[in-house]
Amino acid sequence: MQVTTTFRHMEQSDALKSYAEEKLERVTKYIDGPITAQVFFTVEKKIRHIAEIVINAKGVSSKASEATNDMYAAIDAVIDKMERQLKRYKEKIKTHKPATDERGRQLTKKVFQAESIEASGEPVVIKAKTETAKPMSVEEAVMQMDLLNKDFIVFTDSTNSEINVLYRRKDGNFGLIEPQRA
Template sequence: MQIATTFRHMEPSDALKSYAEEKLDRVKKYIDEPIVAQVFLTVEKIRHSAEVTITAKGITIKAAEETNDMYAAIDAVVDKIERQLRRYKERIKEHKPAASDSRDRQVRKTVVAAESIDQRQEPVVIKSNTFSIKPMSVEEAVMQMDLLHKDFLVFTDAGTEDISVIYRRKDGNYGLIEPTKG
């Protein structure tokens, strides 16, 4: 497991770093290698917060906790990550995924130079992200969207190999946007 620890508004501490690494070793039993974890430890006045992002084998899980003790914040965030991974693993066991294509597609967006934004009258794209689109079923896409705490997810439907979008509706249900041919 690769763990990168970042300290914000505090002095780097080997004790805190090793404590976080020791606690994160518990998640290995839920997901396969390779695992990349990013730990952000922040102190703002009396508020101590720990934020963890774990990426492994096509899934990304994020969690954050705040307390007035850094060790308690690390414990709480690792417990939250463990709960999310346990729930994810149980859902995977309940659901047998369709035969997926091993190809992951890359989606790219273009960005307009920042200097030209002020001169333009029409709206422009300010931010651009590049991400992999993993072939998955609609149920898997809903699980991944929930794990990432996002409002929508672009994915390749494993059955049709078309790019689709799953999104969270205001009423709490989900919507699915599928392309039509013709």
């Protein structure tokens, strides 16, 4: 496991770093492949200690954070939270039938400059990124949204190969945007 640690508003501590790495070994039994973990230690107003962990592995991304008045307690709490998330994910994967070996569709995500859209001219692209809309079921998309703490996810429906958008509504429920067949 490759672990990167970042200290924000506090001095670097080898003891905290090694404690977090030791605790991260608990979650390796839930995910396969090469694992990269980013650990962020933050202190706010000298009393609020925040530990945040982002894990990326083969096909799985997960993020969790916890805040307490002690950094070691925050690490323990965030590891417990991460372990619960990954355990739930692994159980769902066991019951799910694997998708066929089809590739996802390529999508281009663009960020436009706001002033250029308001003007009558052509919109100016600030950033463009190509991503793959992975084939998955709606249940898998909900699971990925929860693991990544995202508000929406674009995916290819594994049953009909159409691009769908799943989003979290303000009332806590989920909305699904599907294309209509003509």
